[in-house]
Amino acid sequence: MPLIQVDTLDVTIRRRDGTPVQPVRGVSLCVDAGETLALVGESGCGKSLTCLAIAGLLPRRARAQGRVVMQDTDLLALPRRAARLRRRALIASVFQDATNALNPVRPIGWQVAEAIRLRRSVTRAEAGNEAVRLLGRVGLPEPERRAREYPHQFSGGMNQRAMIALAIAGRPHLLIADEATTALDVTIQAQILDLIADLQAELGMGMIFVTHDLGIVAQAADRAAVMYAGRIVETAPVTALFASPRHPYTRGLLQALPRVDHDGRPLSTIDGIVPPPDRMPPGCAFAPRCPRVGAGCDATIPVSQPLTEAPARSVACHRPVPLSEEV
């Protein structure tokens, strides 16, 4: 049984003028214990709203429908308070610019130690020591001294690292990291990803990882789900996805990647933009930008289907890229 199973998740937002839009549509995904699933796709595809819906942190005007199942319980079906308690025990999330999630009137080290004590029976002193160790491991310089300082004494990047320490301190079953390391130096980012990988091996922590950096996806994720216009269009183990993307959108994203072995060809980009939720084209939302578009693509929305030759992969496309074509 997967650690988390999300079934046909929709997010509907009521706009200020009262009209509803649906930026997330029919998203199904699962993550196993110890596994990292990367969510990728251009800006506005619905990655953050998907994460917020799973974490129970959607803005008030938004509603999630579908199923988010952990430990045999559908979190979306629980009463609000019960869902909050259940999520607190199972899920931790870190978003970009998470600084406002820190308590401004408590020292950083105290906050991390509290998160440790909340979940584990350790003494105050042990929790304090572990907090300092954890702050060191997320790349905070002089962690012993810094642990006694307050969020306003930290730079943005240091607060971001403190937030990551805080999220991990409670040893969550699932960590949701939405662009959580994007603004950090690459060396610090690599150090944090190593720390997370250790925890995954040690505790079986699962992770949903959102990043714009496909290089990091190749390095840090086991599987990737590619989102376009609110839907998942392709899911595959990362090695397979990078070697032979089957959705034309995935191929477009990969062709826009600078490569070390690049032979002088100009990088390509995908023409056009992601349609906003209130202006979805009929049929496949990618059809207007798709180099492989053909008859029928604008008629029906393609259903996600497992590949016969690779059942661990699935693609939602009327005219998928043939296996023989390379990136």
Ligand SMILES: Nc1ncnc2c1ncn2[C@@H]1O[C@H](COP(=O)(O)OP(=O)(O)OP(=O)(O)O)[C@@H](O)[C@H]1O
């Ligand atoms: N509170 C909101 N009210 C109305 N529309 C919203 C709201 N939040 C997000 N949206 C819309 O939902 C769509 C998906 O947004 P989301 O933030 O999930 O995208 P994303 O994939 O995380 O993008 P990025 O890579 O830029 O973070 C976008 O079209 C966005 O404009």
Ligand SMILES: [Mg+2]
């Ligand atoms: Mg986002």
